[in-house]
Amino acid sequence: MPDPTDEFPAPNTVDLSPLETAVLKVLRSRTGPVAEEEVPRASGLSPEEVRGSLQRLRSKRLAVVEEIHEATLRPTPRGESALSQGLPERRLLDALRSQRAEAEEALPEEERSAAIGNLRRLGYLEPGMPLRLRPDAPPGEGELPQEATLRRIAQGTAAHDVASVRALERRGLVRTDHITRRRWAPSEVGATWPIEEAGERIGPLRGEMLASGAWKTGSFRPYDVRAEVPFVFGARPHPYPSWLEEFEEILIGLGFEQAEGPLVETEFWNADVLFMPQDHPSRSIHDVLHLTGIEGRLPEGPVADRVAAVHEGRPLPGATKPLSLGWTHSYDPRIAARSVLRSQTTAVSGRYLARAPEPPFRMYSIDRNFRFEALDASHHIEFGQCEGVVGQEGISIRHLIGIFQSLAKAIGIGEVRVRPSYFPFTEPSVEGYVKHPRLGWIEVFPGGLFRPEVLRPLGIEVPVAAWGIGVTRLAMVALGCNDIRELFQDDLGRLRDGRV
C-alpha cells in the first residue's frame, strides 16, 4: 500500500486526539486493510468523525490508505420505471399483438420512435406505415435483448450484452456510477505508536479542569502548531486620519494650538477677509461650490466695515491714509454674505485672527476643504489642508522658510527649496518644495506673510507668517497612494488586511 505522506510532519512531533486514538485502535485490531465504511460501526463514532480522524492520522503518517475506483451500472429512474411498466417496444409489441390501437397511440412520441426502430431491427414489423407485424415475426413470449440486459443490470448480474448496454445508456435508461472505495490500515509507525498513553493526555484546557485540579494528573497533548488556523480580522483605525493625527502631533510639539471652523462659510470669511477681490476668478462657480436655499449673513461688529474699507482702498476708521490702493471696486455686502463650501482653511485663520489672539501665537488647523474639481487620480472635490499661522514681533520670510525646513525634517524629508509665488492674502508669497527620495522635488509648502490689508482690519498689529500645506498630497506620498480616492477608501477587504 503506498504511503504518500513524506511531506507531512514526522509522527514524533505530534500527538493523538481521543477520536484519532479510537480510529487507530480499530485499524490495528484488523489483520489487513479495513473498508472506511466499516470503521464507524467498529469504533462507535459518526462517519464524519471517522472521516476527519482518518485524514488526520494519514497526515500524521500513522495511517495509509488504498483507493479502489469502481464503475457500477445502475438503472436510472426512467430505467426503473421501464422495468415495472415494460420497455416501450414491449408495450408496442403487446399492443400490436392484441390489436389495441389506443395502447399503441398512448406511447410518448420519443419512446414510440425508439420502440418502432428496435422492433424493425429485430424483424417484428413490416416496412412502412401503418404499423403491422410481419407474418414471420419471432414467435413466443421471450424477452427482447435490451429487456433482458436491463433486468440483469437491475439484479446486479454480470455478463451484459455490450451493444444492449450502450443502447440503454443512449436511451437514458441506465448509467455508470464511479465510486472510490477506501481501505485503511495502520502505517508502519502507526502499527506501533503508543496509543494507550496518548489517549490519557489533556486536549483543550477547560475551566472544570482548573476548578478540579484534574490537569495536575495529566500531561498536555502537544498541538500541530503548523496547522492552518482560522482567518480573523479586527477593527482598525483608518490610515488617512491616522496619518493626519501623526502630522498634527508634530505641530502640537512645535507649540501650535488647534483652531477649527465651519465647512460652510460665507464668502466674507472664505475670501473677503483674505483680501481676495470680489470678482477674483478663483471665486467663480468654476472654482468654488455654492449652495441652494441657504442664506448667509455678515458678522456683527465693525469687522465687516473694516474689510470693506481695505477692499475699496479707503482708510480704516481712525486712520488718515488707506493701507494701499485696495481693489477700488465697489464692495458688495450681498456677495460677502453668500454661503459657499469652504475652499481653503485660510478661512479658519481669518476667524482665528478676528478673535484677536494675544501675541505671540501659533495656530494650526487640519481640515477638509472643497473645490469644484472633476474627479480623477489626483483631483477630488474634497481635499485636506494644514493651515498654520505664527504671529509675533519680528517674524519674517526667513522664519517662514525656517518653519518649512523644520516641518520637512519632522516628516522625514530633508532638503527644502523655495521660490516666489502669489496669493492675494500674503506678501511676500513663496512656494516651498521638498525633495522626496522617490518623486523628486514636490510642491508642498505654499505660504507667506499676511498682507496688512488682511491683518489690520482684524486688529492684528504684529506680522503673521502663514501657510496652507496640501496634506492630502503629503498623505498620498506617505501612504504610497497613487490615486487620491484611496484616501477615502471604504473597502473592508483592504481596510481589514492592509498594512497598518
Next chain:
Amino acid sequence: MPQSTLSLSRVQAMFPEPLPRARWEELLFASKAELVGIDGDELQISATPDRLDLLSEGGLGLYLEGITGSRTGLPHIRRATGPGPTIEVAATVHPLRPEIAGVLVHPPKRSGIDEGTLAEAIRFQEVIHASVGRDRRKASLGLYALERIRFPLRYALEPMESVRFTPLDRNRAISASEFFEEHPMATRYGAFGRDGNACLVLRDANDAVASLPPILNGRESGEVRPGDRGLLLESTGTSARAVRESLQLLLLVFAARGWSVAPVRIEPSSATSETETPVFSPRKIELRTSDLLGIAGERIAGPEVRRLARSCRMDVHASAGGWAITAAPWRIDLLGSVDVAEDLVIARGLSTSGTLLPVSSTLGRRRPESVFRRRFSPILLGAGLMSLYTPVVVSDGAVERAERSPDTIRLANPPSQEFAALRSSLAISLLESLRHNVRHSYPQRISETGPVVVRSTKGESGTETRYHIGFALAGEGLGFADAAALIDYLLRTMDVTGVREPAEIPATIPGRAARVRLAGEGIAEVGELHPRVLEAAGIPVPVAWGELDLSALWPLVRRPGTV
C-alpha cells in the same frame, strides 16, 4: 497659472549674448515666472497672476535685463509732446460700458510695426482679456492704425439699424443685427456690448466703424498691418481701474521696444475716469524701511536697497521713513509698500540658508472639543468597529437611498452627480459603505467620526457643521438592541445615561427606532434599517444603525478644568 507662448529669439534679442537653457531655468525659478518648455523658437512661460507683465516678450526681457544687471533702473518711456487727439464719449454708453481710455504709440525713427511686435501685442492682448479684463467683461482692448482712422473718435450706443460694418475677419459689410445674430465673437461677448436693439460703436470722424466694443474691430479702420506707423491702443470696460491697467500692460509691448507714447483726451469724461487717463505715468510708491526689515528679517543697507530696486527696474530715492520708489506703469501688482519690499526680497534671492526659527513660549494643544471627539476612537475600535473616513459631499442617489432628501443641503453647481449634496447624517455615508462591501464577509461593523452639515440660523452661513459618531452593524441576528446597547455603552464612557424614546427616523423600521435624550436634549438616534432601504441598497443582511451627536453631547458632559 496664466501661460503664454513667447518668441525666444525676440527675448534673446534684448541681451548681448543668448542665455543657455540652464540659465533660463535658474533665473525663472527665482522669479514669479516659470519655464514650461522651449520648442524651437517657442518659449512657453507661466507666471503668477500678479506678474502678467512677464507673459510678454518685452516684459520678460525687461525683467531679465534688470535681474542679470545688463540694464537696470526704470525703463525710459519716450513721451511725445503736444496735445493728444480726442475720443468723444456719449452719455448713452453709461449704463452699459462707461469707461474708455486710449494712448497713442509711435515706433522709433518713424519705422513701422514689425510682424513680431504685432504678434506679441495680439497674444498679450488675449492674456490681458482673460485676466485683468475678466474675459472682456471688465475691460477689453483694441488696436487701430493711425493711418486709417481720423480723430475725433466717438464712442456711443447706437441703434443697430444704423450700424453697418465689415468685421475684421470678413470681406463684406454686414449690419449690426446680422453680426450679433451670426458672428461667433458676438455670441460669446455680445452681451457686454449690446442693450436691446442698440450696440456700442466706436466711429471715427469719417463715420467709419472702428469697432463694436468689446467684441471686434471693423476692417476698414480697425485693422493693423505690419508696417503701420503709429497705433491707437484703446480700452473700454465697466471698471476704470481695469480699463487703465489693461492699457498699461499692453503699452509694455511697445515701450519695451522704444516706442514713444502720447496721450488721448476723453471728452466728456465719465464720473470715474480722468479726462486724460494717466496710462503711462509711472507708479509712485513709498517703501517703508520697517516693511523691508520686517519682510526680509534683517536690515538691508542703503546702497543695497538702491541696487535691488534698480535691478527690479525701479528708480529709488531716500525719503523720510524709507524710500520713494518709481515703478513702470505696467507694474499693476504694486499696491503698496509691502509689494515693493517683496520685489526687493525676491531680487535678493530666497535662500534656505541663514533661516531662523521663531522663538516663543506658546503651548501646543488641541481644542478641548476636538480632544473630546478623539476620546471615542479607541472605544469604537475596542467595540470592534472598523473606522472609516468618507467624503462629506455625497451623491443625490446616496441621499435618496438613506431617505434623507428633505433635510439635505444641495450644491448649486455640483461638478458631478457623484458629489451633489452635503451629508446631514452619517447614515448616508455608512449605508453607501455597506453597499460597496456586499462582497465581503459578514458581520460588518463600521463607524465614522466626522462632520455633517445641517441648516441652522445659529451660524452666519445659514448652516452648522456638527460632529457625529455614526456606526452600522450588518449581519444575521443584529438588530435594534445591538445598536442601542452600543449607544448606551458610548454614553457610559462619559459617565452619563440617556433616555430612549420612540421616534420616527428616516430609513428605519417603524417601532424599531428611538431618539436618545440627555437632560432633555436629543443627542443620539438609533434604529434598525428598513428592509425597503436594504433592498434598494442591495444589502443582503439586517443592519442596525446608531448616531451620536457629539456637538450636542459635548456641552452636556464637559467638566470645567478638564478636557
